């Protein structure tokens with residue numbers, strides 16, 4: 001008998017001792033980080049409201065109770081009963097029964113009403129029909145990505161369960177080593193922006209944190225070939241943790257599966273969906289630019305299949321000696337700070353991912369309270385001594401001013417924007433400004449992936465700022481459903497109609513004017529001299545966006561028929577800073593200043609060489625802590 005089986009036997013004996021005699025336990029098993037208990041008496045289990053919580057705290061594990069398949073009522077009968085129990089206002093759109101696990105997935109417009117007070121409605125469902133309900137929200141705006149991911153996971157349910165069982169046994173294996181040490185190796189994003197990747201290792205475990213590309217330098221990938229990472233084979237990695245879906249953190253996650261990795265990816269649910277959207281688009285762009293894609297779309301599906309979604313604040317065993325907790329980082333939808341608790345109180349490390357310290361319209365500011373942290377690995381994108389951004393209120397005022405002036409002279413406003421994050425922030429500014437009469441009500445056309453990304457945002461309101469979340473819960477106040485927003489889905493004809501029409505605002509990808517529908521908008525409206533092009537995001541060196549910002553008005557452009565042509569840009573060009581998803585220098589310092597507890601060591605990463613060094617030296621002088629601006633391929637030993 002293997003050690004894990006023996007452990008499960010012991011746990012089963014302990015559970016049987018704890019539960020009332022009339023409850024019979026048929027199987028106890030691990031699925032990923034969770035302990036799953038099968039019972040012939042799911043109804044009795046559910047009627048003992050406190051039982052699961054008591055077991056979880058006694059065993060110090062996350063517990064799911066499932067009915068033994070023999071105890072399930074027929075789906076047709078169960079359906080009628082469940083529909084009778086859930087209030088009609090909950091807006092149930094789908095019930096999906098899974099016989100192998102005894103789960104029924106309830107998709108509803110208002111999940112809270114399906115759950116009931118302290119889970120009372122869920123317990124009532126189990127008591128009546130035996131099935132274990134799992135609740136998901138019906139996206140208020142239909143999202144092809146969310147649909148595809150959910151359908152795919154449904155299809156792959158059996159294989160996924162096998163994967164989770166295997167991972168579960170891996171996590172709960174016996175510790176082999178008595179040695180104690182903790183190291184971090186930097187595989188990328190040190191003294192540079194892009195290709196984020198780190199290895200956290202102990203004698204027992206190796207965890208990869210992020211695995212991204214470097215924008216504008218396609219051949220510079222993270223140093224995955226070193227022995228600490230994949231150099232000694234794909235099975236030497238225990239787990240991958242993804243802080244957020246931006247490609248400079250996620251682009252090469254699917255590549256790991258091509259190399260033979262077969263373990264878990266821990267991230268939030270929105271990060272999983274956005275990673276799917278962005279990596280598939282990444283393959284698309286590579287193909288269009290004639291580059292060989294580093295992996296096939298099949299590998300994106302493998303990655304999604306291996307995702308274990310965590311909610312902010314869930315403390316999760318990911319190895320015998322490591323617990324992971326994700327916390328809101330305020331940067332984009334689902335973005336997280338990854339906190340690792342190593343050993344039994346041995347050491348604590350937090351990886352910031354990308355952070356925004358202050359609240360924005362979309363997100364609450366980054367969390368900086370932890371039970372313990374000895375070392376912080378901190379992003380430094382705007383860590384340079386002069387990297388101060390305009391106050392967001394001033395930026396919003398300037399943006400509305402530019403729009404008002406343009407619309408008053410009957411012109412169109414063209415805003416290149418990134419699909420995820422900045423676009424939704426701008427949409428919220430525009431919606432409020434129109435509602436308050438600060439700018440005239442004109443149509444706002446959304447092109448490229450912006451609509452799809454917005455739909456994903458509205459699927460996960462609990463990841464948005466409190467007051468925005470509340471407005472989305474009440475459909476009539478959902479700002480993203482405002483009448484003026486129009487999804488461009490009719491292609492060139494629709495764009496031509498817009499170009500021929502009256503004043504309007506156009507938000508379109510790509511954010512740095514490097515391909516995408518923005519190129520087509522430049523052809524349609526770039527020549528109109530009453531219009532304004534407004535930059536609201538960072539324009540990297542060498543991009544067309546940066547050149548236009550610097551005054552280029554003769555733009556080389558593909559005429560659509562494959563011939564190169566030149567376009568005269570007659571629109572005014574304006575730049576409005578201050579809508580960044582990153583903390584500026586002040587925000588980064590504030591994050592560390594108010595951090596509780598304050599870390600002993602800070603590694604400044606994910607910034608240009610001077611930014612990381614500036615930030616490192618400022619934190620050292622201000623807070624008297626040990627700080628570093630590491631290079632790639634350095635290893636730090638902490639214990």
Ligand SMILES: [Zn+2]
Nearest residue numbers: 244246331354
């Ligand atoms: Zn990011």
